[in-house]
Amino acid sequence: MDVYEVEPHSYRRNHLNLGEVAQTSYEVAKIKDFGVKNNNPLKLDGTCTIELEGGGTVGGVDIFYHCKKGLYIDQDPDQEDNGSLKHGAMAFKPDKEVKVLLVNNRPECVIAHADRKTRPCVNFFKIKFRGWEGQWHEVIYDYENVAEVSSPSQDLKLTHKGERIMGSREIQFATTMYYNGDFMFHLGPLLFVLCVRSVGMPAPITIGTILYAAPYSKELEDSTRAIGKERDKKLSALSLFSPVPTEIGYPGFTVQDNFTALFHKRYQGYRVPSPRWIFTEIYIQDFFGD
Numbered sequence: 001m002d003v004y005e006v007e008p009h010s011y012r013r014n015h016l017n018l019g020e021v022a023q024t025s026y027e028v029a030k031i032k033d034f035g036v037k038n039n040n041p042l043k044l045d046g047t048c049t050i051e052l053e054g055g056g057t058v059g060g061v062d063i064f065y066h067c068k069k070g071l072y073i074d075q076d077p078d079q080e081d082n083g084s085l086k087h088g089a090m091a092f093k094p095d096k097e098v099k100v101l102l103v104n105n106r107p108e109c110v111i112a113h114a115d116r117k118t119r120p121c122v123n124f125f126k127i128k129f130r131g132w133e134g135q136w137h138e139v140i141y142d143y144e145n146v147a148e149v150s151s152p153s154q155d156l157k158l159t160h161k162g163e164r165i166m167g168s169r170e171i172q173f174a175t176t177m178y179y180n181g182d183f184m185f186h187l188g189p190l191l192f193v194l195c196v197r198s199v200g201m202p203a204p205i206t207i208g209t210i211l212y213a214a215p216y217s218k219e220l221e222d223s224t225r226a227i228g229k230e231r232d233k234k235l236s237a238l239s240l241f242s243p244v245p246t247e248i249g250y251p252g253f254t255v256q257d258n259f260t261a262l263f264h265k266r267y268q269g270y271r272v273p274s275p276r277w278i279f280t281e282i283y284i285q286d287f288f289g290d
Contacts, residue, residue: 042213046084064109067121090121122285131273160286165228191216209263212253
């Protein structure tokens with residue numbers, strides 16, 4: 001099949017002849033995983049491995065999907081060298097059913113969600129925190145462009161709450177207070193853990209904000225949650241003379257230097273407002289309802 005632009009940045013796949021039309025079919029499949037272009041920063045290459053409903057697993061299948069308009073800063077898709085459309089993978093998650101176009105029974109590309117709903121390509125998340133001065137604050141982040149969004153021009157639908165997997169309480173030793181907290185959230189096919197550490201007398205200042213990322217899988221999500229909950233139990237059991245645990249990071253994840261540096265500029269040290277991280281929530285765009 002040929003790919004062409006019906007108008008700038010609007011791509012279509014075109015049958016070359018009637019014979020190719022006759023050889024074209026469609027099948028439901030499940031995405032098993034996504035191709036990765038780079039780990040730091042974590043970027044997908046626009047391909048995926050699919051498990052066909054009729055049987056068989058095929059890797060390197062292009063995701064030829066136009067993002068739903070209105071919830072992505074860069075709305076004009078560009079075609080990647082491998083044939084996929086830029087950002088298209090961010091509208092999908094592993095183990096969700098998709099519609100696949102086949103030519104001569106060979107998977108050509110993923111073209112849609114099996115339920116026929118058009119979903120935006122997720123990109124934004126929000127950190128909401130209460131500062132030590134008592135006021136609530138919100139900061140919206142643009143993942144693709146590694147930037148804060150000061151005045152979004154539309155409702156980004158940041159309604160799905162991330163999960164605190166460690167950090168159920170602040171730790172007070174004499175006049176010194178500590179807080180270790182880890183927050184897990186996902187953007188479509190990407191899974192993240194934000195690790196924050198603070199210490200001070202009497203109110204802690206932020207000494208660490210590190211973002212970790214990995215391709216999403218339910219198994220990785222479950223194991224990461226279990227590790228975080230186990231670490232939280234250790235924190236809750238500390239006595240006055242116990243050393244504060246220094247464990248940080250999770251198996252399967254890679255530090256994201258770009259966002260870690262961005263967070264450092266805003267939160268590290270004495271800042272106004274200074275987050276009281278025990279009162280923190282992370283919100284994401286989630287169009288699958290899970």
